[in-house]
Amino acid sequence: MIEVSDLHKSFDQNNVLKGVNLKISDGKSMVIIGASGQGKSVILKCLLGLIKPDKGLVLLNGIDPNSKEKNIALAKIGMLFQGGALFDSLPVWQNVAFRYLNGKRKISTSEARKIAIDKLNRVGLKDSFADSFPSELSGGMQKRVALARAIATEPEIIFFDEPTTGLDPIMAQVINKLIRELVVEMGVTAVTITHDMQSVRSIADEVALLHAGTIQWTGPLKNIDKSKNKYLNQFISGSGKGPIETLR
Numbered sequence: 541m542i543e544v545s546d547l548h549k550s551f552d553q554n555n556v557l558k559g560v561n562l563k564i565s566d567g568k569s570m571v572i573i574g575a576s577g578q579g580k581s582v583i584l585k586c587l588l589g590l591i592k593p594d595k596g597l598v599l600l601n602g603i604d605p606n607s608k609e610k611n612i613a614l615a616k617i618g619m620l621f622q623g624g625a626l627f628d629s630l631p632v633w634q635n636v637a638f639r640y641l642n643g644k645r646k647i648s649t650s651e652a653r654k655i656a657i658d659k660l661n662r663v664g665l666k667d668s669f670a671d672s673f674p675s676e677l678s679g680g681m682q683k684r685v686a687l688a689r690a691i692a693t694e695p696e697i698i699f700f701d702e703p704t705t706g707l708d709p710i711m712a713q714v715i716n717k718l719i720r721e722l723v724v725e726m727g728v729t730a731v732t733i734t735h736d737m738q739s740v741r742s743i744a745d746e747v748a749l750l751h752a753g754t755i756q757w758t759g760p761l762k763n764i765d766k767s768k769n770k771y772l773n774q775f776i777s778g779s780g781k782g783p784i785e786t787l788r
Contacts, residue, residue, distance in 0.1 A: 541566040541697065541729040542587065547596035549582055556582050558753030560596070564746070569723050569730040571740050573775060574750035575784055580733045583750070584699060587731065589614065600697060615645075618695035618728075620719075622702040624686040626674040633670040636660060636689045645693070659688040663718055680711035687715070691722055698723070700732040704739050716742035737776060740764075749775060751784060 542564040549557040556579040564570045574580050585591045586598055589605030598605055603613040626635050636656035640647050647655075657667050663684040674682055683703070690698055703719060704712035716739050723730045723743070732743055740747060741761065748758040749772050757769040764772060774782030 541568075541601055542570075542731065543597070543599040544583070544587070545597040547583070547586060547598065548594045549579070549586065549591065550594055555753060557586075557593070557596075560750070560753070560755055562748055562755055562758065564729055564731065566729055567727050569720070569732070569743055569745045570748060571732045571734060571744040571746070572748045572750055573735060573737075573740060575775070576735065578750050579753060580750055581701065584701060584731070584733050588617070588619070588699065615693075616696040618690035618693065618698040620683075620686050620690045620698070620700045620703055622705050624674075624682045626682060626686060626689075628674055631671050631673055632660070632665075632677070632685050633657060635674065635685055636692050638689060639693050655692060656688070659692050660685070662691070662722070663688045664714075679706055680708075680714065683707065683711075683715055684718070687718060687722070691726065694726070695728060697729045697731070700730065700734075700743075702734055702736075703732065703743075704734070704736050709738075712736070713738065713742065719743050 544560055544562040547557050547560040560583060572580050572583065586593050587600065587605065589610050592606050600613040603609050605613050633653050633656040634641060636659055637652035639645065640652040640655065657670050660670060665681065665684055674685065677685065700719060704715055707715060720743050732739065734740060744761040746758065747761055747764055749756045751771050756771040757767060764776060767773065770783050774784050
């Protein structure tokens with residue numbers, strides 16, 4: 541479903557991605573981990589076609605997100621942004637149904653509202669929240685609304701950017717469980733960017749560790765604790781000693 545081949549990206553003299561290779565099978569949940577500043581978000585932006593790689597190939601179900609066919613690929617994608625990225629001036633249901641109300645796939649207002657409420661229910665929010673505004677909701681509830689929006693159009697691929705950032709441990713685990721349930725239930729291909737190992741263990745089928753511009757390790761979740769990879773072992777343990785340099 542997703543293929544990244546020899547991906548390179550630099551910003552001025554900063555070489556962020558130095559030949560990333562990654563394949564994600566249909567219906568699998570891949571979690572990309574790595575220390576801050578290693579390029580996880582840059583990979584995500586390349587996958588979404590927000591930035592163009594200097595070299596290499598990105599394919600989403602066979603389509604390059606930087607090609608003339610990108611709208612075909614993007615129409616089948618859902619996205620959960622790190623901060624939720626809800627529209628403060630719109631009620632919750634309009635946030636969830638935003639693509640139906642404003643994109644090419646326009647439907648009637650009543651039908652859009654019905655879909656929005658159905659998705660809100662699916663992430664554990666009652667109908668009564670539909671007409672609330674984001675500012676009236678807690679951080680955890682806002683994240684659920686953002687998740688409902690991500691699945692509203694029944695996407696084939698969903699991207700999750702640090703889905704538990706800013707949440708307390710209990711709510712973070714609630715969101716992790718919801719994401720896992722939705723991925724399995726919908727059969728979508730999922731890519732999650734995170735450094736939260738609790739999220740990794742809750743969401744992933746496969747894990748990839750990005751460091752120094754390349755994928756240092758990739759494999760099934762069940763193998764991460766048995767790996768002899770020194771980068772992965774240091775990241776999991778949180779040790780200050782190892783090949784991943786820390787500021788001193």
